[in-house]
Amino acid sequence: MAFSAADVKALRERTGAGMMDCKKALSETDGDLEAAVDLLRSKGLAAAAKKSSRTAAEGLVGVAVTGTKGVAVEINSETDFVAKNNGFQDFVRKVTEIALDAGSDDVDALKQASYAGGETVGDALTTSIATIGENQALRRMKTVAVPQGLVVPYVHNAAAPNLGKIGVLVALESEAAAEVLEALGKQLAMHIAAAFPLSLDADSLDAELIARERKVAAEKAAESGKPEDVQEKMVNGAVAKFAKENALLSQLFVIDNKTPVAKVVEQAGKDAGSPIVLTDFVRFQLGEGIEKEESDFAAEVAAAVGG
8 A cells, every 4th residue: 555745744743753654654664654564563662552632524413401411512613713604603503412412422313313494403504504604514413311419510711601612421320419529520520621531440341452452462572582471471560551541440540640539439438428429421522533635725726727
């Protein structure tokens, strides 16, 4: 598979490795970007890769809660300009409220839900596209709930109330007072926005992700030339470290950078006189996992003139 200068640039941005190292890695992996990332990591030339925060798609993430239930919804647009449009913001806000009532994570079902004036959400999306003149997509939604307690929302750098580029929900199950849960939930939500946990606990981490980390660690250990039993310990240690750093409950709380989140929640329950359990969370970052093609503006102009 051939690769381009844009691929080299993308790999360099993902890994922080040198230009020549990126070119060589892409050559050795036949242009496979993910395989090149792993190759550079196995050689110690790239930092451990979490999901990239360099997102390409535009639009808004909306959050809505009602006591013990909350939902996050992502609706994409082509440009950031649309995200600042009052009509688009109103559309995202209304769809998020409808999603809260729906109580599921089925995007197709949400599109069939009633919007207003006899329209469905899907109809309203089509109308929004026609009105604004830019493609839009209802991408994903996630609902969390607790039998008792509180679901706390947070939007980082909000573009409008409950709308922004990073939306977080924290589900706390407890009989503690709402104000206690609200304060704790806000702190946890800010941690989640900043620390980017991939799962609630180590056991919930994606098996394929763990397998990938193990493979990278094994290749790195093999290059050390140490005995096999030592290599095995190195691999197990690396995987355990990855799990600890990427599971929310074992992450170090960003406020003091020394206390595991699980301990923070436990202590909050003791202080409140009622156990508190962090049962679930949602972190939606706008455009996460979407690759957006970079256009060559000069080439587009030349093609238009030539046409």
